[in-house]
Structure formats: C-alpha cells, structure tokens
Amino acid sequence: MIETTPSDRYFDYCLQPYEPAAPAQGKWRSESLLWHALEVAGLRGGRVETSLRRVQAHAGRDLTVWGVKHDRGRLFLELYFYDPRKEDPRVAASSVIAALEGTLRFAPSVRESIPYFMWSFDLDAETERSGRVDALHLYLAAREIQAGRSYTLRGGGAIELVNHYRFLHPQREIDELLHGIESSVFVDFERVPLSRVLLPQLFACNRICVAKKRAADGIYYSGLSIDQLRFFLERFGWPGAIRSLVERERARLDHLRYDVGIDYRMLEDGSLESTKTSFYGTL
Amino acid sequence: MQTDRGAFHPTRFGDLAVTVDFHCQSACRFCIVREGMNHYRGVPLERFREIAIDNERSGRYERVIFTGGEVTLEARLFDFLAEARGRFAHVELQTNGRRLADRDFARRLREAGADELFVSLHGPSAKAQDFISQREGSFDEAVRGLENARALGYDVTSNTVMSADNVHCLSEMPELLSRLGVRRMELWGYLPMERTEQAVRLIAPLGELVPSLLRGLERAEALSLPATVKYVPRCLLERFGGALDNSQADVVIVESFWDTFPAFNCLYEARCEHSERCLGLSHAYVDKYGWGQDRLRPAARTTPWREPARGAAAPGASARRASAQGPWAALVGAVPEGTPGTLERGWLTRNQARFRYVFDGGASVELVLEARDEARPALLRTRSFNVFYTDLDARGRDAEIKALLEAAARSVERRDDGSFELDARKGLAREHVRRRLPTAR
Numbered sequence: 001m002i003e004t005t006p007s008d009r010y011f012d013y014c015l016q017p018y019e020p021a022a023p024a025q026g027k028w029r030s031e032s033l034l035w036h037a038l039e040v041a042g043l044r045g046g047r048v049e050t051s052l053r054r055v056q057a058h059a060g061r062d063l064t065v066w067g068v069k070h071d072r073g074r075l076f077l078e079l080y081f082y083d084p085r086k087e088d089p090r091v092a093a094s095s096v097i098a099a100l101e102g103t104l105r106f107a108p109s110v111r112e113s114i115p116y117f118m119w120s121f122d123l124d125a126e127t128e129r130s131g132r133v134d135a136l137h138l139y140l141a142a143r144e145i146q147a148g149r150s151y152t153l154r155g156g157g158a159i160e161l162v163n164h165y166r167f168l169h170p171q172r173e174i175d176e177l178l179h180g181i182e183s184s185v186f187v188d189f190e191r192v193p194l195s196r197v198l199l200p201q202l203f204a205c206n207r208i209c210v211a212k213k214r215a216a217d218g219i220y221y222s223g224l225s226i227d228q229l230r231f232f233l234e235r236f237g238w239p240g241a242i243r244s245l246v247e248r249e250r251a252r253l254d255h256l257r258y259d260v261g262i263d264y265r266m267l268e269d270g271s272l273e274s275t276k277t278s279f280y281g282t283l
Numbered sequence: 284m285q286t287d288r289g290a291f292h293p294t295r296f297g298d299l300a301v302t303v304d305f306h307c308q309s310a311c312r313f314c315i316v317r318e319g320m321n322h323y324r325g326v327p328l329e330r331f332r333e334i335a336i337d338n339e340r341s342g343r344y345e346r347v348i349f350t351g352g353e354v355t356l357e358a359r360l361f362d363f364l365a366e367a368r369g370r371f372a373h374v375e376l377q378t379n380g381r382r383l384a385d386r387d388f389a390r391r392l393r394e395a396g397a398d399e400l401f402v403s404l405h406g407p408s409a410k411a412q413d414f415i416s417q418r419e420g421s422f423d424e425a426v427r428g429l430e431n432a433r434a435l436g437y438d439v440t441s442n443t444v445m446s447a448d449n450v451h452c453l454s455e456m457p458e459l460l461s462r463l464g465v466r467r468m469e470l471w472g473y474l475p476m477e478r479t480e481q482a483v484r485l486i487a488p489l490g491e492l493v494p495s496l497l498r499g500l501e502r503a504e505a506l507s508l509p510a511t512v513k514y515v516p517r518c519l520l521e522r523f524g525g526a527l528d529n530s531q532a533d534v535v536i537v538e539s540f541w542d543t544f545p546a547f548n549c550l551y552e553a554r555c556e557h558s559e560r561c562l563g564l565s566h567a568y569v570d571k572y573g574w575g576q577d578r579l580r581p582a583a584r585t586t587p588w589r590e591p592a593r594g595a596a597a598p599g600a601s602a603r604r605a606s607a608q609g610p611w612a613a614l615v616g617a618v619p620e621g622t623p624g625t626l627e628r629g630w631l632t633r634n635q636a637r638f639r640y641v642f643d644g645g646a647s648v649e650l651v652l653e654a655r656d657e658a659r660p661a662l663l664r665t666r667s668f669n670v671f672y673t674d675l676d677a678r679g680r681d682a683e684i685k686a687l688l689e690a691a692a693r694s695v696e697r698r699d700d701g702s703f704e705l706d707a708r709k710g711l712a713r714e715h716v717r718r719r720l721p722t723a724r
Contacts, residue, residue: 019673023660171553171590178550178576193573200566200574203548 001032004255009062012206012222013259013280014167015082020255021225028252030281031056033245034077037068040241041075041124047131048077048123051103055079056283058099059091064283067261069122070238071276076124079283084117084141093119093136106133107155117141117148137162146207165211165218170203180210186217186265187272196272197264201231206257213263216275220261226250229258229279236262236277256281298532299344300377301326301334303363305352309379309416311405313446313473313485325351326535328359332366334535339370346373348401348532355382361395368396375399377442381421383428389435399438402429402465405448407455415448426463433464441465445492445515446473446485454498461506468503470496472514474545475567486571489578493519500526516549517561518580529562550574553588555581614703615650616694623680624687636703639674640687646678650691652703663692666701 004024011017034052038044055064065080081091089095093110100106104127110119118139127133139150147166151159168177181197182189197219198208206223224232230250233243246253259280267273304325307314338344347367354360355378367374376392380402383389404425406412412422432439441460445453453470460468472492475482496515500523503510510526517527549555549563564575615626615638627647629638636652652668653659661669670692677684 019675169553171588174550174553194576195569195573198574200548200564200569201546204546 001249001252002029002035003027004029010256011062011065011282012257013065013067013080013220014222015063015065015282018206018223018257021257022255024255026252027255028249030256031066031283033242033253033279033281034066034068034283036245037075037242038077040239041077043077043123043125043128046128047103048128051100051123051127052079052283054100054103055096058096059283062282063091065280066283067278067280068242069276069278070236074124075239076122078120078122078278080118080120082118093138104131104133106136108134108136108153108157110136110138110153114138115140142166163211163213163218165209165220167207167209167222170205170208177208177210181217181219184212184217186215188266188270191270192266192272199235201235202228202260204228209261211261211263216263216265218261218263220259222257222259224258224260226254226256226258229253229260232258232260232277232279236274238277293530294533295530296533297344298346298348299334299338299371300348300350300532300534301331301363302535303349303351303354303357303360306356307351307353307379308356308381309353309418309421311403311416311444312448312481313405313415313444313475325357328362328366331363331535335366335370344371344533346375346399346532347371348375348377350377353379353381355388355392361391364392364395364397373399375401377401377403378428379403379416379421380425380428380432382424383431384424386431386434389428389431389437393435393437397437399440400432401440401442401469402432403442403444404429404456404460405443405446407452407459411449411452415446429463429465439463439465441468442471443468444471444473445487445496447487448485450487450492450495453495454502456499457503457506457508457510461503461508465508467509467511469511469513470499470515471512472565474514474565476545478567478570483567483571486568488572489516489519489568489575497521497523514547514562514565516563516575516579517557518555518582519578524557527557527561529560549579549581550576551579551581553590554584556584556586557582558588614652614695614698615691616698623683636668638691640684640691642678642680642683644678644680645676646680646684647674647676648672648684648688649674650688652695662688663696665696665699667699667703668695670695 004027008024008029009017010020035044038049043049059081065082067078067080069076069078081093081096083091086092092112094112097106106121116138119136120139121133121136135152135154137150137152139148141148145166149161149165150163152162153159166180168180170177178194181194187197202221202224205221205228209220209222211218211220221228226246230246233246261278262274263276264272264274302325335347349360349363351357354376357363364374374397376397376399378400380400383400402425404412405415406422409422412425413419429439443449443453443456457468473485473487475486493515496512497520500510500512500520511528512520512523512526513529515527517524520527545565545567547562547565548569549558549561552558552563555561614636615629624640624642627639627641629636638650639647640650641647650670650672652670655664655666655668657664659669661671663670672688675684
C-alpha cells in the first residue's frame with residue numbers, strides 16, 4: 001500500500017481539489033485501493049500494472065483519475081485524463097498513447113482538434129492478455145452548466161455517442177436533479193420509488209451526476225466519506241476482498257473523499273437492476 | 284448539524300446524559316437500546332465521579348440525566364446519585380416508571396437528589412402499553428409510579444415514541460398524562476437503529492402518523508399540556524410547527540456510537556425556511572416509504588440557505604450555532620485596518636471556537652481554536668489553544684487572507700491568558716465502555 005506524503009494533492013473524479021476530510025499523515029493514498037483492486041482482479045504484475053505505472057510517471061502523481069468498475073462479477077479499470085484548456089500536452093490522448101507504446105496498442109487514434117476536455121480508456125483482463133485497446137472515450141463539455149457528453153472511438157474511425165450527463169448540487173438544484181432522474185426511458189418511476197435511485201445514505205455529498213446512457217441510466221455521487229463508500233460497496237455487492245480491505249483499513253482511508261457511480265435500469269418485474277457500479281480515486 | 288452521513292439532531296450542551304446500564308424489565312418493541320445499543324456498557328461510576336467533580340468546578344452542565352436501559356434497575360444508582368448531588372442543578376432519571384410504583388423506592392430516589400423524571404409511556408391504556416412493552420402489568424405499574432411521582436414533588440416529563448403500534452391512539456395520551464400530573468409531554472418519531480424486519484415494520488407512514496399526532500397536539504393544547512415533537516418534518520406539523528425540537532442532551536458514550544445513530548435528510552433542505560431546525564426524514568423512513576417529495580411542504584425561505592459544512596464529527600462534537608460571546612469573541616480582536624475582510628460570525632462548540640471571515644467577491648476562511656495539543660498540527664499554539672484555519676476559499680485573495688489570519692492569530696496569542704477551556708476529548712467516554720460486538724453482527 002502507498003502511504004501519503006506531505007506533497008500529495010487531493011482531487012475528486014472531476015479533478016477538482018478538495019481538503020482531506022481528516023489528517024492524512026501516515027495514511028494511504030487513494031491509489032492503494034486501485035492496486036488492491038488490481039490484485040483482486042488478477043491484473044497485478046503484468047501489462048496493466050506496467051501501464052498504470054507508466055501513466056503515473058508520464059502524467060504526474062495525483063493527476064490521473066482511475067475508476068474501478070464492477071459489472072456483475074467482472075472487475076475492470078478505466079483511466080481518465082483531464083485537460084479542459086488543453087494546457088498540458090502530456091495528458092493529451094496522443095501523448096499518453098505514445099507514452100504507452102510498447103505496452104499497449106491503441107486501435108483508435110484521436111484527432112486532437114476535437115475540443116474534448118477529458119478522455120479515457122478501459123483496462124481489463126483482455127487488455128492484459130492482448131495488449132490491445134480497442135476503444136477510447138472522448139468527453140465534450142456543455143456551456144455554462146457542468147455537463148457533457150461522451151463518445152466512443154474505435155479503430156477505423158467509428159464514433160458513437162454513448163453518454164449524456166449533468167452534475168447538479170443535491171440541495172440547491174433539487175428540481176433539476178429530480179427531473180433528470182425521473183426523465184427516463186429505462187425506469188418507470190410509477191413502479192420504482194425514487195429512493196431506490198436517489199439513495200438517502202449517499203445524498204449528503206458534494207455533487208450528484210445524472211447520466212443517460214445507451215442501455216441504462218446512471219447516477220454518480222461525489223465527495224463521499226469512507227463510511228458512505230463502505231455503504232456503497234456493501235449495498236452493491238462488491239467482492240468481499242475489496243469490502244473487507246475498506247472495513248479493516250477504514251482508519252487509513254478516512255481522510256479521502258470518494259466518488260461512486262451506479263448504472264441502473266428497471267427489469268420487467270419492476271425491480272431495479274444495477275448493471276455496473278464503480279468507485280474512483282486518483283493515481 | 285450536517286455530517287457525512289446526513290443531518291443529526293443538535294445537542295443541548297447544558298444537559299448531560301449519562302448511560303448507566305442497558306438492562307430493562309420491559310421489552311418495548313421499538314427500543315433502540317435493545318436493537319442497537321445493548322453491546323455498550325454503562326459509564327463506570329469512577330468515570331462519572333470525574334465528570335461530576337469537573338462539573339462542580341466548571342458548571343458546564345446544569346442537568347445530569349441518568350439513562351439506560353432502565354436506570355432504576357442499576358444496583359449502583361444511589362452511588363451515582365450521591366456523586367451527582369450538589370454538582371448539578373437538576374438530576375433527572377429516564378425511566379419506564381415501573382419501579383416507582385413502590386412509593387418507598389420513589390421516595391428514597393427523591394431524597395437522594397433526583398428531582399426530575401422523564402417517563403416513557405407509549406400507550407394510553409394497559410392494552411396498548413403492555414402490548415408495546417411486552418410485559419403485562421407495565422401500564423398499571425407506570426401509572427402508580429406517576430401518581431407517586433406527583434405526590435413526591437417530582438417534575439415529570441413524559442415520552443411517547445410514535446410507531447406503527449400506537450399511531451392509532453396518540454390523541455388519547457394527553458388526557459391520561461394530564462390527569463397523572465405530567466408537566467409536559469414529548470412525542471418522538473420512531474427511529475430504528477437496525478434494519479431488521481421487525482424494526483422496519485414499526486416505522487409508521489406519515490400519512491397515518493401526522494393526522495393522529497395533530498389530533499394529539501390539539502388535545503394537549505386544550506389541556507394546557509406543553510408538547511414537544513421530535514423527528515417529524517416540521518412542514519407537516521401545521522400550526523404546531525413550533526413544537527418541533529430535535530435537540531438531545533450531550534451524552535457520555537463512545538464516539539463510535541454515532542456510526543450507527545440514524546441520520547436524516549430532506550430533498551428540500553436548500554429551499555425550506557425551517558431546514559436549520561428540521562431534520563427531514565430518517566434514512567430508514569426514506570428507504571421504506573420514499574422521500575415524501577409530494578407530501579412535504581417546504582416553507583419558502585426568507586434568508587439565503589447556507590450549505591452546512593460536512594464533516595465526520597459526531598453530534599456531541601457538533602457546531603452549536605451559539606454566538607461566541609464576551610471574551611471568546613474578543614479573542615480574535617478587530618479586523619486590522621486596511622484589511623478588506625469582515626468577521627461574519629463566530630460560534631462556540633464543545634470542542635472548537637470558530638470565526639468565519641468573508642471578503643468582497645465571495646472569498647472566505649474560518650479560523651479555528653481547539654484545545655492545545657502538542658501532538659496535533661497547528662498554525663500557532665497559544666496557552667489554551669491550537670490555532671489553525673479551514674474552509675479556505677481564497678479566490679485570489681491569498682495575501683489579504685494570510686494577513687488577516689496572522690493578525691487574528693496574534694490577537695488570540697495576546698489575549699489568551701490560559702484560562703479558556705475547550706474540550707479536547709472527542710467523546711467523553713473511552714472505548715472501555717463498549718462491549719465486544721457479538722460475532723453475528
């Protein structure tokens with residue numbers, strides 16, 4: 001596990017800075033959770049780990065956002081690179097792709113004139129095996145409101161719109177938030193209580209992001225405490241090895257703020273299915 | 284206050300609740316002690332003695348409240364009362380009243396210094412009360428206990444927990460309580476500490492609870508019986524909104540207790556005039572019945588809503604929005620001439636004195652004083668305090684903020700004669716009062 005240093009910086013999954021929730025000395029950097037998840041996913045010691053270390057060295061400590069995803073038993077990762085003003089050439093997609101040459105092969109290429117403010121790609125067991133990255137994602141921002149849409153790029157120039165999302169303040173923008181959640185083709189809120197999606201245990205947070213995706217809706221909570229992360233991992237059935245680490249090492253992780261995401265849709269019987277859940281930190 | 288888990292009740296810092304033990308001869312179906320607290324031990328007598336002696340010197344608490352479990356079953360209760368005597372202005376017992384049916388026992392308690400009772404009574408009849416307490420005869424004993432209490436001159440407040448088991452008969456309570464000489468009644472919404480099927484069953488829907496509660500409040504008003512309501516949204520109390528008071532006494536219990544204490548939120552926190560006093564709905568209620576977004580009726584705000592600072596602090600360590608008066612306010616001195624910042628407000632908590640400075644353009648920072656502790660980082664250590672700052676929103680005014688903070692810190696250093704006291708303890712009790720959790724938990 002990686003201990004904090006006095007020079008550590010603390011960013012949420014939008015790379016917005018935050019003050020640690022408790023003194024950080026002698027505790028763990030959030031990347032510790034990433035390395036542990038990598039272990040649980042069986043991805044330590046190979047190409048994926050090498051890629052992460054090269055990314056950290058290339059982009060700088062604390063400046064790459066990672067997401068650990070859990071999709072019905074399958075664990076995988078996503079790395080996010082932010083540069084809203086295109087000020088840091090190191091984190092441009094083409095730069096990171098070049099830095100990973102020899103470890104990963106990216107099928108898609110990115111036209112850097114596209115006004116993306118963030119891009120990302122996934123790392124999973126298939127990446128570990130083949131070294132191939134078949135898709136990457138570009139995120140374009142809206143004007144004036146904190147919102148955006150994302151596109152998936154594949155080899156051969158194929159591009160598709162995959163996500164449309166908006167960040168809202170849970171209390172100040174409650175009407176927009178409720179509208180955003182209830183305006184859904186995947187969930188009938190006549191049958192599903194709002195509280196199954198807008199969870200009271202996570203409502204005390206900094207921002208809630210409402211996402212509309214191709215096959216599900218998504219809701220993201222940012223700025224959570226360690227205890228809210230524990231609730232999330234338990235509620236959404238994360239692997240025991242990850243839950244138990246967070247339980248056991250709560251005191252080493254209580255200075256961090258956490259961001260989590262839940263993709264969901266309603267099944268025919270009116271129950272709510274969580275298709276994919278994720279939590280985030282920085283590398 | 285707002286924490287990372289949602290809102291908690293505010294703390295009454297003049298009252299101190301001391302958990303003596305957790306045994307009880309009743310088995311109330313809703314009992315939060317039975318559900319979530321029976322792995323805690325009571326506060327040892329020796330620990331309470333320290334607290335009582337400290338209070339004799341500081342006068343921090345006006346009232347000590349012995350609670351449990353059922354305190355009248357505690358073998359050393361009279362020892363606790365002896366320690367409390369003369370060291371608190373009032374000594375209150377939280378009890379189900381059953382042992383007070385013994386007039387001699389009730390008298391001995393009175394003679395030992397107990398002058399106030401907080402008596403739990405959850406039904407207006409033997410049928411209702413005994414069903415809830417799961418003990419036949421408990422109603423009759425409590426009634427005799429209340430009759431004795433009146434005869435012995437106790438000041439009695441009643442407590443009724445409103446659950447699915449008594450929601451139909453709340454309006455009958457005031458008549459009985461008034462007849463028994465109860466001075467004031469409290470009505471608490473039921474809060475499950477655990478999410479067992481039985482616990483969740485007891486949460487009454489607001490659609491049933493509120494009409495019954497309002498009838499009860501009307502009846503109490505007619506009988507001139509003052510009533511206090513807890514854990515019900517204020518917007519549903521109609522003209523009885525002023526009866527809402529969610530405060531609880533400061534409590535001697537391990538800090539980890541608050542990890543399991545129910546939390547609250549309301550969708551309309553930012554919009555409602557009453558959100559600083561009203562907690563909204565418990566998370567357990569929201570899980571069972573939803574957010575109530577169509578039922579709640581937020582009152583339009585007349586003042587801007589200010590987002591509460593979130594923190595992991597327990598309620599006992601929470602910010603009580605009392606202003607920092609007198610010598611506390613003087614500690615930081617005037618804002619230096621030529622510095623554009625202004626002291627927006629100061630407030631005192633058990634653990635901290637905080638001073639919030641604001642600047643044109645929205646920049647802000649809070650200067651914080653905590654009990655001096657060499658082991659913790661600080662901007663400056665004065666005779667009484669660690670001084671540091673938090674919640675900095677500089678907006679490019681770093682130099683001005685730095686100058687103001689330095690001036691304020693120097694002012695504290697000059698004016699602190701070592702006599703200021705803040706509680707350095709996170710919790711008043713240490714981990715030794717916690718039993719090991721059962722392995723099944």
